[in-house]
Amino acid sequence: MSEYTTVQTEITDADILRLALQDIGLAFEEANVEACGDRNSLSLVGYLGDTRPQQVQFAIRRRNLGRLSNDIGWAWDETAQRYFAYVSDYDTHLPNVKQVVEQVAQRAAYHQVIKTVSEYGMMVESETVTPSGEIQVVVRTF
Amino acid sequence: MQYLITIKNGRVTITVQNVAGAGCAGKSLEFAQLLGGKVETTEHTEDYYAQVVATTQATVKGQ
Numbered sequence: 192m193s194e195y196t197t198v199q200t201e202i203t204d205a206d207i208l209r210l211a212l213q214d215i216g217l218a219f220e221e222a223n224v225e226a227c228g229d230r231n232s233l234s235l236v237g238y239l240g241d242t243r244p245q246q247v248q249f250a251i252r253r254r255n256l257g258r259l260s261n262d263i264g265w266a267w268d269e270t271a272q273r274y275f276a277y278v279s280d281y282d283t284h285l286p287n288v289k290q291v292v293e294q295v296a297q298r299a300a301y302h303q304v305i306k307t308v309s310e311y312g313m314m315v316e317s318e319t320v321t322p323s324g325e326i327q328v329v330v331r332t333f
Numbered sequence: 334m335q336y337l338i339t340i341k342n343g344r345v346t347i348t349v350q351n352v353a354g355a356g357c358a359g360k361s362l363e364f365a366q367l368l369g370g371k372v373e374t375t376e377h378t379e380d381y382y383a384q385v386v387a388t389t390q391a392t393v394k395g396q
Binding site: 201293296297299300301303304307310311313316323324325326327328329330331332 | 334335336337338339340341342343344345364367368
């Protein structure tokens with residue numbers, strides 16, 4: 192059994208994280224915070240089908256990641272006031288799992304920028320994605 | 334004022350494109366703070382002013 196390790200993120204907003212997860216196109220589950228009274232109420236499941244003690248707010252189930260993968264999850268850290276990701280130690284060596292975590296961070300950063308631009312009345316002039324995946328946004332203020 | 338915002342590997346780099354000197358860096362920093370950031374390191378040379386911000390993974394450049 193591979194232990195879960197935590198990966199710190201800079202994501203502080205559930206809406207931003209949800210948008211980022213939607214962008215990467217893999218099915219995910221979200222805890223029903225109102226019903227459970229706790230943000231982290233989804234249990235993660237390991238590759239043998241064993242339920243792990245780690246509980247999260249957002250989870251991508253292993254069936255959407257690969258035959259040998261464990262679930263990936265994002266849990267709210269009340270003390271740090273941000274999310275961290277739970278990734279199985281074994282899965283950190285799998286390119287697809289590493290890519291998912293990195294893509295979520297990339298898309299979350301993008302949505303944070305767009306949200307800030309919108310909130311402060313700035314205007315997006317152009318958006319470009321380079322072949323390497325870098326996003327370039329030109330923003331104008333008045 | 335115009336900002337170029339580059340997002341790579343989840344890190345945000347903010348560059349102000351048409352304001353000179355430290356005023357520009359201040360504007361970049363202002364934007365980074367809107368993103369929820371704090372300054373990690375600051376670099377300053379004669380014609381180049383850069384501030385690295387650990388926020389929403391943001392790096393700020395003013396030039």
